[in-house]
Amino acid sequence: MSTPHNASTPAASFDDEAILLVGHGSRREKSNEQVRELAADLESRLGIPVDAAFLELAAPSIDEAFADLESVTSQVTVVHCSLFAASHVKNDVPLSIEQARASYDLEINNGAHLGIHPAILDLLDDRAAAVEAALGADRTEDDVAVVLCGRGSSDPDANGDVHKLARLLYEGRAFDRVEASFVGVTEPLLEDTLHGLSKHRPDAVVVLPYMLGDGVLTQRVRDWTGEFDDDYPYVDALAGDPLGTDSRLLDVFADRWQEARTESVEMSCDTCKYKVDLEGYEEDVGGARAMLRALAHQEAHADRDDIDDDPHTHDAPAKHVTVCTNRTCAEMGSPAVLERLRQQARDSEHCDVQITRSSCLDRCGDGPMVAVYPDGIWYGDVAAEDAERIVADHLDRDRIVSDLVDQTL
Known part of the structure; x- marks a missing residue:
């Protein structure tokens, strides 16, 4: 692991280089401001420009940030605010980067x-100590x-890392036990874990929300x-603060930046559900299935519109169109197809659609x-001039463009 950087890092070594710190984005501006604050602090730490961008729900978008950076630098390193590697890290951001490489001279x-x-383990230990102090507990004398508690993901690799982090937090410290739990999506849920702990009759239960921002899920x-x-009443329990903007996160960001710019990034491909057959996740292997999974993710969020202030609530469009921009399709003209579809959709008065790029x-x-x-219609050998028919017939009037149909799912 590379050595964390500090404020004395010489800026002269990094001429014509910038960092793009990518956060998820929230409807709560306080969470977005935390990402921008981290970007400003990281810029001070490393002595090079650091901009913030967001996947959704906040501005600027990743594409907008790349467009702005093109005029001031020739090299950009993307650093993620994501805690674990799930679909945003494995799919969404890489797709945005590929589009930017094709669109900008960067x-x-x-x-x-x-x-x-x-550094994160040290930070979590301090968060736990603050809760212990508030409860009047001492881990060396009390149980x-x-x-x-993580957010929970449909990616087993990400969920497994929560359990690993919990185990590392236990090792070498005087806690009687450290359990991993989740707010939703997967099990064990926090409520079940807490009720299970009651059987052990501990003196104190410290709950650590493993999240960056102080938002809806942290309050939950x-x-x-x-x-x-x-x-x-025989157990004292209290939840601590999220990671927030603690300066120790800058050590992690600095390491991730150095790894990326020296081409030494390591990802857990052996346990990535998009690359290998994991029991229970076989259907997620491959680019097409990853795309379908992302669509299901979007629909799941749309079903939660009745949850007030949910930072993950989206207004689902009537239709979702994806255009393959992987190498082969890109060489055959798919970027032009994507742009023409978007233009035609913008010009339409009746088109309620989201149009995005996809992997293979x-x-x-x-x-x-x-x-x-949700129609499950795939069109093949699509040319830019076919975009008008797809929008006018299929997206506006639900009439399939039969001569372009490749397959129906």
Whole structure:
């Protein structure tokens, strides 16, 4: 692991280089400001320009940030605010980077997620100590249990890292136990973990929300912990603060930046569900299935519109169109197809659609490929001039353009 950088790092070594710090984005501006604050602090630490961008729900978007950076630098290194490597790190950001490489005169390095790092373990230990102090507990004398609560993901690799981080937090420290838990999506859920701990009758339960921002999910962790504390008067329980903008995160960002710019990024490909057959996740292997998974993810968020202030709530479009921009399709003209579809959709008065690029749809040689969902219609050998028919007939009037159909799912 590379040595964390500090404020004395000479700026002269990094001429014509910038960093793009990519956060998820939230409807709560406080969380977005935390990402911008981290970007400003990282710029001070490294002595080179650092801009912030967001995947969704906040501005600027990744593409807008690249467009701005093109005029001031020739090399950009993407550093992720994502805690673990799930679909945003493995799919969404890499696709944005590929599009930017095709659109802008930039050399772009892609870094890894924050992941498991000694600085984060130290930070979590301090968060736990603050909760212990508030409860009047002492881990060396009392039975103190810790619950590390992540958001939860459909990616087993990301969920597995939460368990690994919990184990590392336990090793060498005087906690009686450290459990991994989640707010949703996967198990064990925080509520179940807390009720299970009650059987051990610990003196104190410390709940650590493993999240960057102090948003809706962090408050949910506090609420559930408070309910547990009320239900079990013989156990003192309290939730701590999220990671926030602690300066130790800058050490992790600096390491991830250095790894990316020296082409030494390491990802856990042996346990990536998009690359290998993992039990229960076989259907996710391959680019096309990854795209379908992302669509299901979007629909799941759309179903949660009734949750007030949910930072992950999206307004789902009537249709979602994806255009393969992997190498083969790109060489056959798919970027022009993508741009023309977007232009035609913008000009339409009735088109309620989201049009995005995708990774390989496993139809190499039959492209450019265009997939329309939820209809499950794939068009092949699409030319830029076909965009008008796809929008006017299929997207506006639900009439399939039969001569372009490659397959129906």
